[in-house]
Amino acid sequence: MKEILFLAHRIPYPPNKGDKIRSFHLLKYLSASYRVHLGAFVDDPNDWRYVSEVAKLCGETCLLPLHSTRAQLRSLKGLVAGLPLTVPYYADARMRAWVGRVLGERPIHAILVFSSAMAQYVTEYESLLRIIDFVDVDSDKWRQYAAHKPWPMNWVYRREADYLLRYERDIASAFDRSVFVSENEANLFKALAPEAKDRILSIENGVDTAYFSDVKDHANPYSPGEAAVVFTGVMDYWANVDAVTWFARDIFPAIRRRTDTARFYIVGARPANTVRDLARIEGVTVTGAVDDVRPFLKHAHCVVTPLRIARGIQNKVLEAMAMGKSIVSTRAAVGGIEVQKPLDLLVAESSGEWVELVSRILLDGLLPFKSERNREFVVQRYGWENSFRRLGALLNRI
Incomplete structure (x- = not known):
């Protein structure tokens, strides 16, 4: 069985919010055909109870705590280093060491990165097949946020949008393929990063149609007449x-x-x-x-x-x-x-x-x-x- 390194900014379980729904189903799909080694952060203390569920789908795992206050302080390094704040937010020497060991010891067929912030751990591994799932054009999302925020946060968000787009373009130019959640998102990024347009594609989200079905007799949670x-x-x-x-x-x-x-x-x-x-x-x-x-x-x-x-x-x-x-x-x-x-x-x-x-x-x-x-x-x-x-x-x- 071929082996894959899968890096995600958040533990892909439980599938109860947008990015975790996609990353969970992605992990589940890959685990059916590959031995998947997972590196991810746990930013919600309640999610530690699901580690065993995730481990069932994986070979090796490296799941590290992410404390928001410490991460926010760490992200300020981006102001000095000329990086998007998101990158130092997810920087961790332990994750870097684990990635290096897995890539040095395991016969990894491909690297799949989920979200741009995790690309920092595999930038030097140019000989391996690298695919990044950006999901959305996050830089454009920050630009939208800036339009709805007062000063000084609108300045912070505009800066993040500009620096993150530069970072996204660098990743897209270096990686073999860049994936987005819809054709609209892919086309938007092609316009923003024309140098990488031939390596940009969409893989849409899905839904568990067996679970989300009205066939089951769910009790009505609403009061009569509402x-x-x-x-x-x-x-x-x-x-x-x-x-x-x-x-x-x-x-x-x-x-x-x-x-x-x-x-x-x-x-x-x-x-x-x-x-x-x-x-x-x-x-x-x-x-x-x-x-x-x-x-x-x-x-x-x-x-x-x-x-x-x-x-x-x-x-x-x-x-x-x-x-x-x-x-x-x-x-x-x-x-x-x-x-x-x-x-x-x-x-x-x-x-x-x-x-x-x-x-x-x-x-x-x-x-x-x-x-x-x-x-x-x-x-x-x-x-x-x-x-x-x-x-x-x-x-x-x-």
Whole structure:
């Protein structure tokens, strides 16, 4: 069995948030055909209990703690070194030593790097096949953040965008292939890094359509008579915080004035204080972590993704569609999904558009409570096995 070194900035388990969903399924796919040696950081103390689950899929592992305060202090070295702050944030001598040992002792067929910050550990190994999964164009995400932040953070974010793009271009020029989560992301990076355009491709996210299915009889978590509108996601992630804050404060009160049965449920772990405060708004519920998100999706009248900052393919959209739910979304949140036929999916941008569309769903049934065509579309188009076949062919061909 051929061997692969897989480096990720975060332990790929549990698959409960965007990057970990993709990295977990990537690890699972690779482990079926290769012996995978995994190096990753653990930034959530709760994730240490999953080490044994990850080890089942791997040969050797190097899982190191990442303390956010120390990492933030370490990242300041980037200001002096002319690097993006992200690179020293994930710099660790122990990880570097482990990588060096594995590459020196094991017959490694290829190196797969998940996120640009981990590329620093394999820059000198030019003789080996190296593939990087950037997932999204992170430099552009930082540029979007800068547009929504006051000084001095907007300066910090603009600097990160500029320096990270330079770093991303250097990696793309050195590595054999650069992978992105959607064709839109790949095309954007081709425009930003034309010198590497022939080595840039997309491998889309998928969804576990057997797990995310409304076939199971999930108990209704909502009170009788409620018209539930739901948002799901990790709630300390700034883009999610911005989305639910905008919806709860600027959009939902007007919906409530049209139909007082409307309820807005914010479902997700680690809600920031800003998100917790939204529960003071009439009709808004902040659940915090839940054991299973599927009942909240299955029994919702519609799912909303009011993300004003988004890149690539949003797992929350695919999961909701797999559950057969109608969706109202910003264009940014669904821009990475290649829609080739009509779906129960509406795009809203302004607050007024959001109020009108969501109100009509709740009052007039503008979109169905259960969307068979959304479910069918995801099953046919976004299974994980289909997504990663391209990576398998790439590893065997180069």
